[in-house]
Amino acid sequence: MKQWGKASILLLAFAIMVVLSACGNKANENNNTAGGNKTSNQEGETNQAGSPEPSDATKNLDALKGKKIALIMQFNTGTFSSQYIQGVKDQVTKFGGEVQVFAADNDLAKMASNLDAAINQGFDGILIDHGQAGALEAGVKRAVEQKIQVIAFDADLKVPEVTVLQQDDAKLTEMTLNKLSEDAGGKGSIVKVWVAGFAPMERRNVAYKAFLDSNPDFKEIAAFGNANNPAMDAQSQMEAVLKKYPNKGDITAVWASWDEFAKGATRAIQQAGRTEIKVYGIDMSDEDLQLIQDSNSPWVASAAVDPISIGSVQVRYLYQKFNGDQTDETVVLEPTLVKREDLPALPEKVNTTQLSEHVEGWGSSEQGYTDLLKELEASTAK
Template sequence: MKKIIATLSIASVLLTACANEQNVVSTKKSENASTEVKKVSASSNSEIPEAIKKKTKIALIMEFSIGTFSSQYIDGVKKQVGKFGGEVQVYNADNDLAKMASNLDTAVNSKVDGILIDHGRKETLEKGVKKALAAGIPVVSFDSDLNIPGVTVIDQDDYSLAWKSLKSLAEGLNGKGNIATIWVGGFTPMERRKVILDAFYKRYPNIREVARFGKASSNTMLDTQAQVEALLKKYPKGQLDAIFATWDEFAKGATKAIQQAGRNEVKVYGIDLSDEDLQLIQEKNSPWVTSAASDPGEIGEVQSRFLYQKIAGEETPDIYSLEPKLIEKEELPNTPIKVSDLRKYSNNWIPSQAATSPWMEKLDKGN
């Protein structure tokens, strides 16, 4: 009953948040694109489309590439595009939005066959994306706030990610305690996660946030580790119960700081998951106990498949959310595993079949 009540209490917040953010998207599209059961209109023909038979050139425009999550995401893109006989050019802007816009313009002028976008902001990307569409180059974006007809935008359902992790935190603290939040603004997924964080404190008034900090940099994990070390000195044993980390780079830094300080009574609840993260969670007495996530490699694969459907002239949705999963330390084995092994240990970790067309299997086998 407790779980049912908690879920119902947050449902209205989730619906309101999504409605406010996507008020220009029709109700029908929002309903259809929100879960893994979404069926994309695709050709029933198993013959490889003419537009795909040649060697395709794909540009991946990234706002940043930090940590193993980004690395596995890039690997997922390259793996899927490689299966289809294409090649990928990665453009990393190193957290410089002006450089990201310039990279997008370069890709369009290079006349690539398709463009994948990772993060970024609408005001920075909109001009370049419209230029790409005018040139007949399809675009699929991940974790951005773009809202341009013809562009498919996918995400991990950041509202659900935040709620799953925070709900686990609340249950771990039995609804009462002091926590710190590691969060940074200026990124679309972070702003969405903050919506749920704000609602969380209304749902659990006996959980008090004593500190909030965080920044994205070229050394995010090390910067976070230093910040958490200072936090632990300010709040000695008995004054801090948990840390909510809205990004796995934050969670890694927090975990290492807690371990070095011998403060394993402070638990870490995170978002996102990579092979490196799993190893850290699996360490004996690791304070990192839960993470809500999608497979970063799978995100890259799904995004790439949507792009190839567009190149083939098939209909794709304007928005699509992958269903996030909750991974808990207690369900993992003692021996180190990778994200690709999780399906053996967690009933939640089911591979996505989104954006698949009959001809893709034949194209894959041919390459």
């Protein structure tokens, strides 16, 4: 019995060792397999099929591509508007999206209808150019309720979740009027070309009135303006004013609150041979620059924000919204004063793309251009 007991104990111990060895090998196999998968997922994020899993950053970029954008415009008049549209389209294309332009020909009812159409057609985002709250607010609120992102430019909208871009209209006005005062020696007679009913125009008019209040040696002798066919209307009305004030010295300068108005007034003054009258405008385009460069032109200065940059910046804030970023209610775009004395004389022509070579502060803006959007643009370009 004693011998048998010792043998039994030895056999039992051997059996336990065999079992433990087998379990150990199995555990090592499992650990190796689990460790291999873990390493693969950490370094290459490989799924069961062996292909890499996209990172969160890549998923974010992919989600921003292929967006369909509606651009709802109150009017599409002149080269400023065409360059603004160019800025919008170029930036959306660089982000891998598409743009459709809806122009309302200065008809607010049509603009509201175009906004409704964009909502019903399921655009991912809506850009608004000008317009009035009375015509647009209901549609904008409906777009926001349907999770369509909206960014406006120069519109008097105050809707939660909607960012509004605007030029610093007070500064635009002050820049041009201060230059006018400097050139005129602090006194004179002014013709104002302006139109009511537009948020930026209203802000410019407030600053204009403040200038007259602070400079009593300047007098306004005439005022006019029409947003329909603005350049042609300004030209014909300026012709009438010139007939009313036919003598040299009767009119010191024209202050034009929009470059379309400045173009019309400039043509009327040139044709009448009254180039002693100087023109000071707001906004800038390639066509405007050539008129300012011309030494025979009465248009001598204009304050503006690059229209291409305005379009680009507006798009960037829309894409920030797409990404879920919080954006300010109002974004102010800083202007630059462009003067004839800063530009080369004709026949060398300068366009707005080259203007930064001659005028400090002009050029492509980095506003709204986040690191993620730079990555999106780079990935789309590949």
